Amino acid sequence: MYKNKLYILSVVGARPNFMKAAAVHKAIENYNGSTHAAGFRPGVQRQNNRTTEIVHKICHTGQHYDEKMSKIFFDNLELPRPDFYLGVGSGSHAEQTGRIMIEFEKVLQAEKPDLVIVVGDVNSTIACTLTAAKLGIKTAHVEAGLRSFDRDMPEELNRLLTDQLADYLFVTEQSGVDNLLREGINKNKIFFVGNVMIDSLMHYLPAAEKSDILNELRLSSGEYVLVTLHRPSNVDDPGSLTQIMKTLGNIAHLKKVIFPVHPRTMKNINELEMMPKNRGDLILTEPIGYIDFIALIKSAGLVITDSGGIQEETTYLGVQCITVRNNTERPVTVNVGTNHLTGTDLKKIEETAASVLHGKKKNGRIPDLWDGKAAERIVAVLTEGTWE
Numbered sequence: 001m002y003k004n005k006l007y008i009l010s011v012v013g014a015r016p017n018f019m020k021a022a023a024v025h026k027a028i029e030n031y032n033g034s035t036h037a038a039g040f041r042p043g044v045q046r047q048n049n050r051t052t053e054i055v056h057k058i059c060h061t062g063q064h065y066d067e068k069m070s071k072i073f074f075d076n077l078e079l080p081r082p083d084f085y086l087g088v089g090s091g092s093h094a095e096q097t098g099r100i101m102i103e104f105e106k107v108l109q110a111e112k113p114d115l116v117i118v119v120g121d122v123n124s125t126i127a128c129t130l131t132a133a134k135l136g137i138k139t140a141h142v143e144a145g146l147r148s149f150d151r152d153m154p155e156e157l158n159r160l161l162t163d164q165l166a167d168y169l170f171v172t173e174q175s176g177v178d179n180l181l182r183e184g185i186n187k188n189k190i191f192f193v194g195n196v197m198i199d200s201l202m203h204y205l206p207a208a209e210k211s212d213i214l215n216e217l218r219l220s221s222g223e224y225v226l227v228t229l230h231r232p233s234n235v236d237d238p239g240s241l242t243q244i245m246k247t248l249g250n251i252a253h254l255k256k257v258i259f260p261v262h263p264r265t266m267k268n269i270n271e272l273e274m275m276p277k278n279r280g281d282l283i284l285t286e287p288i289g290y291i292d293f294i295a296l297i298k299s300a301g302l303v304i305t306d307s308g309g310i311q312e313e314t315t316y317l318g319v320q321c322i323t324v325r326n327n328t329e330r331p332v333t334v335n336v337g338t339n340h341l342t343g344t345d346l347k348k349i350e351e352t353a354a355s356v357l358h359g360k361k362k363n364g365r366i367p368d369l370w371d372g373k374a375a376e377r378i379v380a381v382l383t384e385g386t387w388e
Contacts, residue, residue: 006383007055009113012082013063013100013124016197016309019290020119020142021058022077023199027375028056031383052383057083059107061100061124077200077290093123093154100127108135115382118162119143119196121155121308121329126162133165142196142378144169145176146308146329159329170378172197172312173332173367193377194369197309198316202372204291211295217258217283221299225251225353227259231306234324234344235265238272244324245274247346248304251353252281255301260288302356304349311339316366320356322349338364 008028012021032054060082086103088096100123108116108131116132118125119142132139141162148156163169163180171177172195180190214221227248235241248257261269261284269284288296294313297303303314306324314321315337322340323333333339340362342349356362380386 004052005055006052006115007111007113008057008115008117008382009107009111010056010058010117010119011061011104011124011128012058012119013061014120014122016307017119017122017124018077018079019200019309020196021117022079023196023203023375024117024142024378025056025058025079026203027199027379028054030376031379054379054383057111057113059084059086059104059128061104061128062087062089063096063100063122063124075289077204097123097127100124101131104128104131105135108132108137113137115140117142118166121146121158121162123154123158126158129162129165138167139165140168140170140378140382141166142170143172143176145171145178145180145190146173147175147179148327148329150327156329168381170374170381172370172374173330175331191377191381192369193381194371194374195312195367196374196378197312198370199372199375201294201313201316204294205298207291208294208298211292213288213292213295214299217285219256219258219296219299222301224256224258224300225254225302225304225357226296226300227257228303228305228307228310229259229265229324230262231325234306235262235268238268240344241265241268242272242274243346245269247350249282250350251304251357254354254357257282258285258296259283260285260293262287302353304353311337312370314338315364316370318364320361322352322356324349332367336365336367338362 010021010024012018062085084107086100088099116128116137116139118129118139129139144163146159150156167189169180169190171190171192177190177192181187229235234244251257297313297319298317300319303310303319303321304324305321308330311321311323311328311330311333315333318338320338322342324344326343328334328341334341340352342352
């Protein structure tokens with residue numbers, strides 16, 4: 001019989017949040033000793049001296065509102081359907097943030113959780129943190145301390161403000177600890193626990209091994225380039241997107257290029273009439289589910305991306321990655337891993353891609369504490385104050 005209950009409410013808003021929330025959800029199920037949980041440590045039972053039961057609920061803000069894409073991630077990741085769905089949809093940063101705060105406040109006032117967990121750096125992250133803080137509810141930030149040092153990125157502002165307000169700061173790499181201490185954050189709030197994104201990746205690798213996506217797309221392992229681009233500076237500007245498509249066409253002369261395209265980007269491609277006429281070597285697909293996408297990353301000869309999380313996944317898997325950005329908030333992927341930070345100069349990107357595809361690869365290793373136990377450490381901190 002438990003003596004205490006800890007009510008945790010986790011927030012998800014955009015697709016990358018789902019993977020991180022999935023890791024925490026499974027770690028909580030294991031902590032509670034659920035015999036039916038699809039957890040990261042199957043068979044782990046509740047310890048006799050454990051006195052706290054965690055009640056865990058999930059709030060989906062609807063910031064990422066494409067039903068098909070969101071459903072793919074919930075189904076793939078075995079997450080329960082959200083207990084609360086705010087349905088805020090799109091809008092300007094101010095409109096979206098404001099709507100999330102208004103709707104999330106209603107949930108908090110009705111539910112009165114002990115703790116809110118936010119992940120990443122999207123508008124839902126700062127909106128829910130600020131709302132909880134104003135109501136005196138503690139918050140935990142998963143992926144705290146990451147910094148690009150580029151305040152033109154809305155995500156950077158979200159990270160800075162969230163970390164100032166949060167009560168628990170769970171860090172993925174040493175740079176995060178260093179950044180938080182430099183900003184004057186109390187060291188007792190900072191916990192270097194590892195990377196929950198890697199927890200999910202490790203857990204679902206066996207399923208990815210069984211994926212048939214390479215056969216479906218007629219691909220051979222190591223013989224294609226996987227592309228994922230979503231940042232507005234790359235895909236919303238007509239001139240930038242036109243040049244990117246030309247660059248991908250050039251790279252496709254070296255290796256087949258697979259580009260799962262976000263609906264918004266596909267709309268731009270169609271409106272600008274940039275759909276490749278000969279799609280034999282440059283293949284544009286609809287969004288791909290998490291399991292199949294991990295299978296594509298694992299077998300790629302090269303990944304080209306502007307995503308933060310994919311920089312981490314390629315580093316863990318030892319796959320060469322080119323990041324189409326001028327900075328990264330995940331420097332460990334460059335300093336330790338397999339990530340090439342090329343900037344947005346498309347000529348340089350093309351040259352780096354050709355160099356990698358001709359065998360000039362970057363040696364990397366798996367960063368410290370990226371071992372599949374980050375979520376377990378987070379739960380230990382929240383229930384016991386520390387982890388061993």
